[in-house]
Amino acid sequence: MAEADIAAALRKFLPEDCVLSREEERRPYECDALTAFRQLPGLVVLPHTEQQLLEVLLTCSRLGVPVVARGAGTGLSGGSTPHAQGVLLSCARLNRILEIDPHARIARLEPGVPNLRVSEAAAEHGLYYAPDPSSQVACSIGGNVAENSGGVHCLKYGLTVHNVLGVRGYTMEGDLLELGGRAPDGPGLDLLALTIGSEGLLMIVTEVTVKLIPRPPCAQLVMASFADVHSAGTAVAAVIATGIIPAALEMMDRQATAAVEPFARAGYDLTAAAILLVESDGTPEEVADQVREIVHVLRTAGASTLRVSGSEAERLRWWSGRKNAFPAAGRLSPDYYCMDGTIPRRHVGEVLQAIERMETRYALRCMNVFHAGDGNLHPVILFDANDHDSWERAERFGAEILELCVQLGGTITGEHGVGVEKLNSMCVQFSPAERAAFAAVKEAFDPAGLLNPGKVIPTLARCAEYGRMRVHHGALPHADLPRF
Amino acid sequence: MAATADAVLAELRERVSAAHRTRQGLRLRGSGTKDFYGESLTGEVLELRTHQGIVDYEPSELVITARCGTPLSEIEAALAAHGQFLAFEPPAFGADPSIGGVIAAGLSGPRRVYAGAARDFVLGTRLLSGDGEMLRFGGQVMKNVAGFDVSRLLCGSLGILGIITEVSLKVLPRPRAEETLRLELPAAAAVESFNRWSALGVPISGGAWWQGSAWVRLSGAPPAVRSARERIGGEALDAASAQAWWAALRHCQLPLFDSRVIWRLSVPGAAPPLTLPGEPLIDWGGALRWYADPPDDVDVRTLACAAGGTALCWRGPAPAGRFHPLPPALARLHRRLKERFDPHGIFNPGRLLAGV
Numbered sequence A: 001m002a003e004a005d006i007a008a009a010l011r012k013f014l015p016e017d018c019v020l021s022r023e024e025e026r027r028p029y030e031c032d033a034l035t036a037f038r039q040l041p042g043l044v045v046l047p048h049t050e051q052q053l054l055e056v057l058l059t060c061s062r063l064g065v066p067v068v069a070r071g072a073g074t075g076l077s078g079g080s081t082p083h084a085q086g087v088l089l090s091c092a093r094l095n096r097i098l099e100i101d102p103h104a105r106i107a108r109l110e111p112g113v114p115n116l117r118v119s120e121a122a123a124e125h126g127l128y129y130a131p132d133p134s135s136q137v138a139c140s141i142g143g144n145v146a147e148n149s150g151g152v153h154c155l156k157y158g159l160t161v162h163n164v165l166g167v168r169g170y171t172m173e174g175d176l177l178e179l180g181g182r183a184p185d186g187p188g189l190d191l192l193a194l195t196i197g198s199e200g201l202l203m204i205v206t207e208v209t210v211k212l213i214p215r216p217p218c219a220q221l222v223m224a225s226f227a228d229v230h231s232a233g234t235a236v237a238a239v240i241a242t243g244i245i246p247a248a249l250e251m252m253d254r255q256a257t258a259a260v261e262p263f264a265r266a267g268y269d270l271t272a273a274a275i276l277l278v279e280s281d282g283t284p285e286e287v288a289d290q291v292r293e294i295v296h297v298l299r300t301a302g303a304s305t306l307r308v309s310g311s312e313a314e315r316l317r318w319w320s321g322r323k324n325a326f327p328a329a330g331r332l333s334p335d336y337y338c339m340d341g342t343i344p345r346r347h348v349g350e351v352l353q354a355i356e357r358m359e360t361r362y363a364l365r366c367m368n369v370f371h372a373g374d375g376n377l378h379p380v381i382l383f384d385a386n387d388h389d390s391w392e393r394a395e396r397f398g399a400e401i402l403e404l405c406v407q408l409g410g411t412i413t414g415e416h417g418v419g420v421e422k423l424n425s426m427c428v429q430f431s432p433a434e435r436a437a438f439a440a441v442k443e444a445f446d447p448a449g450l451l452n453p454g455k456v457i458p459t460l461a462r463c464a465e466y467g468r469m470r471v472h473h474g475a476l477p478h479a480d481l482p483r484f
Numbered sequence B: 001m002a003a004t005a006d007a008v009l010a011e012l013r014e015r016v017s018a019a020h021r022t023r024q025g026l027r028l029r030g031s032g033t034k035d036f037y038g039e040s041l042t043g044e045v046l047e048l049r050t051h052q053g054i055v056d057y058e059p060s061e062l063v064i065t066a067r068c069g070t071p072l073s074e075i076e077a078a079l080a081a082h083g084q085f086l087a088f089e090p091p092a093f094g095a096d097p098s099i100g101g102v103i104a105a106g107l108s109g110p111r112r113v114y115a116g117a118a119r120d121f122v123l124g125t126r127l128l129s130g131d132g133e134m135l136r137f138g139g140q141v142m143k144n145v146a147g148f149d150v151s152r153l154l155c156g157s158l159g160i161l162g163i164i165t166e167v168s169l170k171v172l173p174r175p176r177a178e179e180t181l182r183l184e185l186p187a188a189a190a191v192e193s194f195n196r197w198s199a200l201g202v203p204i205s206g207g208a209w210w211q212g213s214a215w216v217r218l219s220g221a222p223p224a225v226r227s228a229r230e231r232i233g234g235e236a237l238d239a240a241s242a243q244a245w246w247a248a249l250r251h252c253q254l255p256l257f258d259s260r261v262i263w264r265l266s267v268p269g270a271a272p273p274l275t276l277p278g279e280p281l282i283d284w285g286g287a288l289r290w291y292a293d294p295p296d297d298v299d300v301r302t303l304a305c306a307a308g309g310t311a312l313c314w315r316g317p318a319p320a321g322r323f324h325p326l327p328p329a330l331a332r333l334h335r336r337l338k339e340r341f342d343p344h345g346i347f348n349p350g351r352l353l354a355g356v
Helices: A003-011 A023-029 A050-063 A115-125 A141-147 A191-195 A229-241 A254-264 A284-300 A312-323 A325-332 A345-362 A388-407 A423-429 A432-445 A460-472 B002-022 B072-080 B099-105 B150-154 B187-199 B222-232 B239-250 B300-306 B328-341
Strands: A043-045 A067-070 A087-090 A097-101 A106-109 A164-170 A176-180 A204-211 A218-226 A248-253 A274-282 A305-308 A335-338 A366-371 A376-383 B026-029 B044-047 B054-058 B063-067 B122-128 B134-138 B163-170 B177-184 B204-210 B213-220 B262-266 B281-283 B288-292 B310-315
Touching: A003 A043, A003 A050, A023 A043, A023 A087, A050 A067, A050 A087, A050 A164, A050 A204, A067 A141, A097 A115, A106 A115, A115 A141, A141 A204, A164 A191, A176 A191, A176 B328, A191 B150, A218 A229, A218 A284, A218 A312, A229 A248, A229 A274, A229 A284, A229 A345, A248 A254, A248 A312, A254 A312, A254 A325, A254 A366, A274 A284, A274 A312, A284 A305, A284 B222, A312 A325, A325 A335, A325 A366, A325 A376, A335 A388, A345 A366, A345 A376, A345 A388, A376 A388, A388 A423, A423 A460, A432 A460, A432 B134, A432 B150, A432 B328, B002 B026, B002 B044, B002 B122, B002 B163, B054 B072, B063 B072, B063 B099, B072 B099, B099 B163, B122 B150, B134 B150, B177 B222, B177 B239, B187 B204, B187 B213, B187 B222, B187 B281, B204 B239, B213 B222, B213 B239, B262 B300, B300 B310
Parallel strands: A043 A087, A067 A087, B026 B044
Antiparallel strands: A097 A106, A106 A204, A164 A176, A164 A204, A218 A274, A218 A305, A248 A274, A248 A366, A335 A376, A366 A376, B054 B063, B063 B163, B122 B134, B122 B163, B177 B213, B204 B213, B204 B281, B262 B288, B262 B310, B281 B288
16 A cells, blocks of 8 residues: 555544654654664654554554554664554654552553653652663663663663563554553463563553652662683672672673773773672662672672772762763774673673684674673674675674574573564574464464564574575675665 | 483373374363362363473572472472572462472462562473474573563463473572561551552561551561661561461461452552451552452452452352453453464363363
C-alpha cells in the first residue's frame, strides 16, 4: 500500500501534527543510536494519547502495514530501525507521569517519560527508580521495558524486569493487555516477564508501573588499580565470594582509562592494566563497614593502589570517566562499535586477552569497559565508517567476541538487545528449534507479524547463509552486498 | 553420573515422543507435594524425580544449576555450606519438593516483595518440548536479553508448556545480620507501618500480621539492622523462635492452614483492610492476605478485585476454577502459546487454565 494512502487513512482521525510524511521530517527517525543501520521510514506517527495510538494500531492492522515503535531512539542494537513501507510509531508525546504514590512506592508512567525524570519526580519523597542505563537522561521508560535495560547498579538493584510491576498496552490486533500490576503474582502465565525485553515485537506499551525505592543516604566509591587484567578479574570474584553485593562493580582497561582521562580528568591511574570501581551505598555506618571490607579484599587480591572517595564531588568525578567512556571513544575515532556480551565472571581475564589478540588480527583498536559485577562486557571497537573495509572488520571483530561469549557459557547481549545488529549472532547462540520457539511466541502475540518485523529472530535462510560465511573464515564473499 | 542423567533424559524424551504420537496427556510430577495446586490433575503420571543432581555451582558466580528432580533440601544445603541461599524462600508443603516443581509452580515465601519472586531469580532453563526437542533459554549469567525471556515465562507455568529439565538460579549471600521484632498492632496499622518503614529505607525482609501481632524481619548489614531495631521497637525474638515463625509462615504451617476453605488474595501492598469478614493472615508487608472459611454468601473474588487484586482458592470447593479468571484477551494468548509450544496438548492439560 502506498504511503500516501496510509497517511490519508491515519489523518482521518489524527490531528495534522501527528503524521509526518515529508522526507525531511522523516529523516531524523532513520536510525537509533546504532547509526550504522539506517532506513527511512514510510511514515512517522506521533500520537498524543493512548486512544490515538490504539487507533493507529487498528488502522495499520486492517491495512496490513508494519509498525515499529520508538521511544527516545537511544537504543544500541537497531531495535527501532524503521521499516521502509511501515509506520514508525513514536511514543515521545506520551510522556506524562500519571501518578506517584510515595506510600506504596510506585510510579505510573506513560512510555515516553525519560528514565531520569522518574527519579527526579520521586526525589521529594526520598525515593528513586533504580535502573540507570548510561543514557538515562534521554532514554524512555517504554524503551527500557522493550530492552530490559540495565545500568551500572543492577548487580544490587536488578534490571528493568525486577523493577517494573506492571504494564498496560495493546497487541497489534488492538487487544488491551494489562500484565502484572500493583498486586504481585497474578493468575496465569507470567506474560509481564515475557514482554519485558521483547524489543517491541509483542505489544505496544502505553503505561508502565514501576517500583520506587528509598535513595540510600550515603555512597562511597573505591578505586583499585591492577597490574594485569587477570588479577583484576580474580579480585571481582573475591569481592562477591566474601558475601558482599556492592552497589556497582565496574572495570575499565588501560585503553579505556587512557581514552577518557584527557577530557574527563577523573584521576585514573593510567599505569594500571585495569582499574576497578566498587561502590557501596546505605547508611553511613553500613558504608563505612563495607568499604573497609572491600578495601581489604581488593588489597589481598593484589591491588597495586587503592583509593576511597573522600567526598561526593570526588565520587562523581570518578564515575564521570566511566560514564563518558563512549563519548571518549568518539573523540579517539570517527566511529565506534560497542559490543554487549555477557560471560560468567570467572572468564573475564581470558576474554580480555582474546580481545587483545583480535585487535591485531582485525587491525582495529578496542577499549573495554565492563560491568564486572554481572559479567557484562562492553568492548568498544574503534573504526572509520567512511572506510567500508574498516566497518566490515569491526563487524566481524564484534561477531567473534560474541561467539567467544557464547562458547564460554555467556550470551551475545546483556542489555542492549538483539535488534537487527545481532541477528547473525542469534544463529550462533540458539538452535533452529529454539529460534522456532521464539517465532512461536511472536505468532501468539502478533499472528500477522506486523509489529517490528525482521528484528530479534533470524530466519532459517539467514542463519544458513551466515553458517556458510563462517565456514569460509576471514574474507566474506560478496563484501559489497548490503547485509542488513 | 552424567551418563545416568543422560539415560534418564533419553527415557523422558522417549516418553514424551510416545505421548506426542498417541496424544496421551502427561501429568508431570516431581515430588508430588503440590498435587493440590492447580485446576485439574489429568494424564498419565510422568515421574521427573529421577532426573536429579546439581550440575554446576560456583559460589562466586552467584549461580546454581540443577536438574529438575533435585530435592530443594539438597540445593539449600549446598548453598548454606557457602553462606548463600535462595532469596525467594520457596514454600515446601510436607515432603521435600523438587526444584523443577518449585519453579514450575513459581511460588515465593515471605521475602517475595523485598528480595524478589521466584521468577526474578530464574536465569536459565532447559525445556523438553512437546515434539521431544531439548531447548535452552537464558543461561547462567545475570544479564541476558538474547531472545524472549522464555525462562521466566516457564516459572509459574505449571508445566503446561513443556518439561523444565534443568534450571539455573541466581543465589544471594545470606544477610550478615537478621533480627525479628514482634509488635502488638491492629492489622491496618501493621500494613501502614510496613509500607512506611519500607519507604524510609528500613531493611525489612519480612512483614507479617496475625492475631493482633505484627512480625517484622530485618536483614542486612549489622549497623543497619541495629538502627532499624531501635527505630521500630517492639519485642525482639530469639533466633530459634524467629526461625520457627518465618518457617511456619513460609511453608503454610500455621493453624489457619488446617481450615476447610482457604483463600489466598494478592492485593496492592498498601491496600487498606478488605471488607471480607474474619481476620486474615497477612504476609508480604500487606500484599498477600490469607482468609479461612469465609461465609458461603461472600464473593471473595469480587472483593479482591475491588481492592485491586486477585483471589486464588487455595483449598475447598472452587467456584469457577481455583485461579482467578483471566480477561478474554489474556486467555486467548494463553491458548495460542499452549498450541504452539505443545500442539497436541500433552503436558499437564488443564492444570493452569481449563482447556489449556
